[in-house]
Amino acid sequence: MELECFPMTPRPPDMIPGRQTRNWMDAFASRHPYRCLPLNMANTTGWELLCPMGFSAEWNGGPSQADITLHPDRPHPDFAHFVTSHFSRGVLTMHPQYLFRTPPGWGMMASGSPNHVKDGIQPLVGLIETDWLPFPFTMNWIFTRPGRIKFEKGEPFCFISLVEHRKVEAFQPVIKPLESDPVMQGQFDAWNRQRTDFNKRLASGEPDAAKEAWQRYYFKGELPEALGTAPESHVNKRRLKTPRVGF
Structure with a gap:
């Protein structure tokens, strides 16, 4: 089976298998959380899309697009095409920059990386019918309060996993x-x-x-x-x- 990934730009974000490690899990004595198999499996059941640059975003609490300000760590030619304030009301939009195609019956769940915690902002989750959709989707995060957040270069901004979503309807x-x-x-x-x-x-x-x-x-x-x-x-x-x- 193939997950077809069609880049929409000459320099799309790196895409890697989900990594098991999490900073907060490492911080525990004896790295205790790694003993939890469900956590480990969730962390690695999908692929991470990584930020091509580091940047900060700040929301002042207002309802308009201009109420989110964005600043790259250093000038980057793709910054304006990667992250935007598109939906307003504290929603930050990031662009995976791939068009995905899955086998018939399979869809794609797009979310933040499981158990990857960020203070002040929450990933929104989408289910996309990638077995037919001929255009890409966006990955959106919503500020949980006014303030400033930071994404590092190489940090996962989107986590994609595959699901036969129509079969879920058969369960009683x-x-x-x-x-x-x-x-x-x-x-x-x-x-x-x-x-x-x-x-x-x-x-x-x-x-x-x-x-x-x-x-x-x-x-x-x-x-x-x-x-x-x-x-x-x-x-x-x-x-x-x-x-x-x-x-």
Whole structure:
């Protein structure tokens, strides 16, 4: 399968597989957040589009386009084509500068990089039908309060991931008591017992629990008390392909 990426400019932003690391995750003792597999997988399930230059943006709280001012760190010929105040009311618009084409039935989710936190501004999320749309989209961020924010050169400004979005409509959410699935209830009860016991041992300072530090059932694809394993489709590391040039 191919994700076709057609540059709309001679110098489009760099596009790379999503990176696992986050500054705030690195700052924790023992880099504790990286033990959370859902965080790691979200961070890497898509591609990052990177700022081609560093710049600052400031919003004074007003409703017009002129109420956002933009300043590149240094003069750049593409700056005015990359970031603008287009929609007004504190919305900052950035241009991925690609026209994307996905296989039939697949769309593209455009958002900020998962778990990449920026104070004072929030990424807006869009779902684009890239299996037919013949023009590019924009990536928009909204100021959460008046003030000044900064994007560094090489910082992700857009994160794209792919989804068979029409198939979501086929799902019917059904609320059921856990007792209706004895196997799942047994697996949950075993996990709950092990989790409660481990937390008690950890809180009491038991050396073995402190050495273990955290339980790895999900990460390793195992169920506690030898009640089974995850299917072969279980992954604990995402390896997306780097874009290549093709004709």
